[in-house]
Structures are given as C-alpha cells and as structure tokens.
Amino acid sequence: QKEVEQNSGPLSVPEGAIASLNCTYSDRGSQSFFWYRQYSGKSPELIMFIYSNGDKEDGRFTAQLNKASQYVSLLIRDSQPSDSATYLCAVAGGYQKVTFGIGTKLQVIP
Amino acid sequence: KAGVTQTPRYLIKTRGQQVTLSCSPISGHRSVSWYQQTPGQGLQFLFEYFSETQRNKGNFPGRFSGRQFSNSRSEMNVSTLELGDSALYLCASSSPRTGGKTTEAFFGQGTRLTVV
Numbered sequence: 001q002k003e004v005e006q007n008s009g010p011l012s013v014p015e016g017a018i019a020s021l022n023c024t025y026s027d028r029g030s031q032s033f034f035w036y037r038q039y040s041g042k043s044p045e046l047i048m049f050i051y052s053n054g055d056k057e058d059g060r061f062t063a064q065l066n067k068a069s070q071y072v073s074l075l076i077r078d079s080q081p082s083d084s085a086t087y088l089c090a091v092a093g094g095y096q097k098v099t100f101g102i103g104t105k106l107q108v109i110p
Numbered sequence: 111k112a113g114v115t116q117t118p119r120y121l122i123k124t125r126g127q128q129v130t131l132s133c134s135p136i137s138g139h140r141s142v143s144w145y146q147q148t149p150g151q152g153l154q155f156l157f158e159y160f161s162e163t164q165r166n167k168g169n170f171p172g173r174f175s176g177r178q179f180s181n182s183r184s185e186m187n188v189s190t191l192e193l194g195d196s197a198l199y200l201c202a203s204s205s206p207r208t209g210g211k212t213t214e215a216f217f218g219q220g221t222r223l224t225v226v
Contacts (some may be wrong), residue, residue: 032212042152043200043217049212088153092212096141096204097166100153 003027014098015110019076023089023101026070033065035074035089038103044088048074064088079108112137114203114218122224131221135182135203142184144176147198156199158182160206170175191225194208198222 005024015057021035034049036044050056050063050072058084062075072091076083115134123129135142144156155168159178178184181204188195202215 035122045170046214046216048138049214064144070146095145096160096212096215097168098143098155098193098215100145102152 002065003099004089004101006089006104007104008102008105009105011104012109015079015081015108017079019031019079019083019086019106021074021076021089021104021106023072023074024070025062025072025089025091025099027091027093027099028067028091030070030091031090032066032098033037033063033072034063034098035063035072036088036090036100038086038088045085058064060078074085076106078104080110081110112199114216114222116199116201117148118221119219120222120224122226123191124193125193125225127191128187129187129191129223131188131201131223133184133201133218135185136202136216138206139203139205139216140182141204141206142182143202143204144184144186145200145202146170147200147220148196153200156186169196171204173177185197188223193225196223196225 005083035047036048038044048063050065056063061075064073088103092098141160143158157165162178173189176186198220200220201218204215
C-alpha cells in the first residue's frame, strides 16, 4: 500500500465549477499536510498547507483535513482553465521528510 | 528574494558514469531536500540536509549521496549511473520552525538527467 494515495485522474470539471481533489495517507503520526500544483514541465509550487483538523481557506482554495479518517482534500472554487495542472498531495512527520502522492491531473474545460 | 537555483538544468550521461548536481537554497533557508521525479513513480524523497547534517534518507541505493556546505548549498551525487536513473531531480529548500514540524518547501526548476 502506498503511503499517500491519490487518484491520478484526469479529473475534468467545467469552468466555474468546484474541483474536489482527495488524498488519503497511511501514517497516523503525520503532522503536516501540503498541496502543491505542478504545471507540465515545471516544478511544484505550494498552494496550501494545513496542520490541524478542519478547513483552511485561502482565496478560491480550501484545504480540509480529517486526521481520524486520514484524509486530506483540496477544493477549488470557480475553477479556471489556468487551474489545469497536476495537484500533488504531500504528507510529513517531523524534520522535513515529505511523502508525495502520485498527483491528480485536473482539466478545467472552458 | 532569489528562489532555489539548481544547476545544471539538463545533463546527458552514459551508463556507468557519475554525476554531481548542485542546489542553492533560498537565502536563510537551512534545510535542503532532494527528490527524484519520474512519470511512473512520481516524486520520491531522496534525502534532507540541515546545517550540513543528513537528517533523513529515502529508500534509494547507496549510489545516491549528498552533502551540504556551511553556506547551505547542497550537492547530490549519483555514481555508476543506470538507465533507470533518468529522471527530473528536484531540490527544495525550507526554513524549519522550532519544534521540528515540517514546513513548506520551495522547489527549484530541477535538473533533467538523461542516462544513455
């Protein structure tokens, strides 16, 4: 079993819709959770991080964490074609050892 | 503030050779991590250095090694290259907070290594 699981997609949503990206992890001791966006041919860039159970909102993005269910999600409201990219879920314990999921490819259809 | 700089951007090497990749972190960042990215495996953690000490290591063979200098710059070395080492190698720098909780990482543009 992979430590961080994501559906590789592609996930297709129409422009203006809500895109929901999901991630599960196996290590119950994980403390830090991140979402990165990676455009084709580019390096990953941080979208959000979350440490505590619940929701964290930043503009059109909301990260949700449920440690009991070992589940992290990212919601993108009012999806735009420029949001089309691969979204990487990353999970870490302490001291910067980060495990990434395979990434979910998101396609926003104009 | 300058971002993370990796050199070179592209490399072509022959099987059996060795290669050294370089990473300059964001100024003030003392943690440098290295990752290998391939289409099939995604991003895989190689190792992390903080204040010239390797704190964490992923599941890669001993052919993969690294080091960090006193100015936080880091190098990664791969010896006896194999075809399967062809990948994008990414370096990321972080500024850890007290208490050891992992903080967000900022990635360089990567070095694309092709082994022929």
